[in-house]
Every structure is written in structure tokens, then in C-alpha cells.
Amino acid sequence: MLSRLEEFRLISRCVLADDRAAFGALVEAYQGRMRRFFMNLTMGNAALSDDLAQDTFVKAYLNLRSFKGLAGFGTWLYRIGYNEFYNQSRRIAELGEDAITAACEPVTNTATETEQSIDVQTLMRSLNEQERVVVTLFYLHDVEIKKISTITSMPVGTVKSHLSRAKAKMSQVAQAEGITA
Amino acid sequence: MKRTDEDLKIASMLKQGQKPVGENQWFTPRVLNRLPEKQRGFSFGLTLLIVVAMVLAITVCSLLWGSFVVNQNLSVITVRDVLQFGALVVVTIGLMSTGVHYALKD
Numbered sequence: 001m002l003s004r005l006e007e008f009r010l011i012s013r014c015v016l017a018d019d020r021a022a023f024g025a026l027v028e029a030y031q032g033r034m035r036r037f038f039m040n041l042t043m044g045n046a047a048l049s050d051d052l053a054q055d056t057f058v059k060a061y062l063n064l065r066s067f068k069g070l071a072g073f074g075t076w077l078y079r080i081g082y083n084e085f086y087n088q089s090r091r092i093a094e095l096g097e098d099a100i101t102a103a104c105e106p107v108t109n110t111a112t113e114t115e116q117s118i119d120v121q122t123l124m125r126s127l128n129e130q131e132r133v134v135v136t137l138f139y140l141h142d143v144e145i146k147k148i149s150t151i152t153s154m155p156v157g158t159v160k161s162h163l164s165r166a167k168a169k170m171s172q173v174a175q176a177e178g179i180t181a
Numbered sequence: 182m183k184r185t186d187e188d189l190k191i192a193s194m195l196k197q198g199q200k201p202v203g204e205n206q207w208f209t210p211r212v213l214n215r216l217p218e219k220q221r222g223f224s225f226g227l228t229l230l231i232v233v234a235m236v237l238a239i240t241v242c243s244l245l246w247g248s249f250v251v252n253q254n255l256s257v258i259t260v261r262d263v264l265q266f267g268a269l270v271v272v273t274i275g276l277m278s279t280g281v282h283y284a285l286k287d
Binding site: 018019020023024027028031032035036039040044046049050053057058061062063118119121123135138139140142167171 | 187188191192194196198199200202203205208209211212215216217219227233267
């Protein structure tokens with residue numbers, strides 16, 4: 001994890017001198033978090049997650065000059081990532097129902113997949129896209145509601161209602177499937 | 182919104198059950214490969230400016246050392262001589278460290 005100062009130093013080097021090594025260090029520091037973010041949103045599709053994460057970093061690099069530093073680099077990255085995911089979903093939706101199913105089809109490995117991870121995927125599948133984004137950021141990435149509102153451009157109240165709806169849905173599915181915490 | 186006990190319980194359950202993200206050592210090189218070609222404009226201009234400034238500074242510094250050595254009267258060392266010598270040493274070390282820093286940077 002980079003300190004705020006180190007992060008600022010690396011960003012300055014990228015902006016002022018087009019320093020690729022500095023950008024590489026930023027990618028190294030944030031790639032795990034971003035790949036995990038997309039893994040949760042695509043429900044375990046590793047290839048699609050990596051593609052989306054790469055697109056996010058390339059977009060971030062191209063727009064680095066517009067980064068004001070008010071919200072923190074991580075929040076800014078999540079915002080770009082969320083837009084990438086949203087655009088990807090829209091593109092897939094235009095292709096039709098089959099494409100959506102194929103894109104979100106997790107690459108399952110029955111030998112290593114634990115029962116618990118299958119349970120979590122079942123719960124995540126019960127949510128719509130917006131709810132999944134909010135749940136992923138709030139529960140899995142420990143992002144505050146206010147920041148989620150910045151990332152998704154949703155009002156705070158909408159984020160809260162997505163969260164409470166998601167909680168209700170997950171509890172319903174958990175009861176129906178006999179999933180226990 | 183404060184996180185309730187229920188929130189913490191859900192978070193812990195989801196975190197434990199999320200699919201692990203495997204190590205991908207090629208991720209960063211792939212991202213760097215996808216970046217547009219490096220623009221020479223600003224970076225090249227800056228490097229050129231630094232090189233010209235360094236050459237000028239080294240020339241001036243050498244002339245000052247030459248003048249200091251030629252005008253030096255070894256039988257009498259004044260405070261002015263000591264100050265001049267000290268200033269020259271500081272400037273020379275500064276120049277050398279800057280040069281080494283830029284040479285090793287890339």
C-alpha cells in the first residue's frame with residue numbers, strides 16, 4: 001500500500017515526465033484491488049476481469065492530467081473502473097441475452113472451488129448490477145457510502161436503498177438455499 | 182452510515198467466500214505495453230534543457246576553479262580564499278551529484 005505522498009510523487013512523475021516506471025509502480029500497487037473488484041462484479045470471470053482492469057488502467061493513464069487529487073487515487077480508479085464495467089455491460093446487453101450469460105459465466109474449477117465461494121456467487125447472482133456494485137464496494141472493499149456515491153454518481157440515499165434491497169434479497173436467497181454465515 | 186454488526190457479519194462472510202484472484206505477473210507489463218507511444222515533446226525538451234544547463238554549469242565551474250588556482254598565493258591564505266574554495270567545492274559536488282542522478286535514472 002502506497003502512502004499518499006508516495007502516490008502523489010508517482011503521479012507527478014507520470015504527468016510531468018511521462019515516466020512509465022512510475023505508472024508501473026501505481027499499477028502494481030492497485031492491480032490486486034481492481035482485479036478483485038471486477039472479479040466480484042463479473043461473478044468470477046477472471047479473463048473478463050483482467051481485460052476490464054487493464055482498460056481501467058490505460059484510461060487512467062490517458063486521463064491522469066485531469067486527476068485533481070481530491071478524492072484519492074483509489075476512489076478515482078474505482079470510478080473509471082465502474083464506468084468501464086457499465087459500458088461493457090451496455091455493449092453486452094446490445095448483443096442480447098446469450099452474450100450476457102456467456103460473459104458472466106464463471107470459469108469454475110470444481111476441484112478447488114469451495115462450497116463457501118459457490119454460496120457467495122449464488123448470493124451475488126441474485127442481485128442486479130447496481131446492487132452488486134454497491135455490495136462489492138461496501139462489503140468487500142470497505143468503501144464508505146459517501147465514496148460509493150462519488151464513484152457511482154448516485155445520490156447517497158440511492159446507494160443506501162440499493163444496499164438495503166441487496167441485503168433483503170441476499171437474506172431471502174440465503175434462507176431459500178439454506179446458506180448460513 | 183455506521184456499519185452494524187449485521188454488516189460486519191455479511192462482510193466477513195462475503196470476504197471469506199469470494200474467489201481468490203490469482204497472481205498475474207504479466208498484468209503490469211501488459212498494461213504498460215498498451216499505453217500509447219511515449220511522447221518525445223515535453224520530456225525530450227526537458228532533458229535537452231537539463232543537458233545544456235549542466236554543460237554550461239560545468240564550463241563556468243571549471244573556469245572558476247582555473248581562476249582560483251591561478252590567482253592563489255600559497256604564502257597568504259585569506260578568509261576570502263577559504264570562502265571561495267568552500268563555495269567552489271559545494272557547487273562542484275552539487276553538479277556532480279545532479280549529473281550522476283540523471284545518468285543513473287534511466
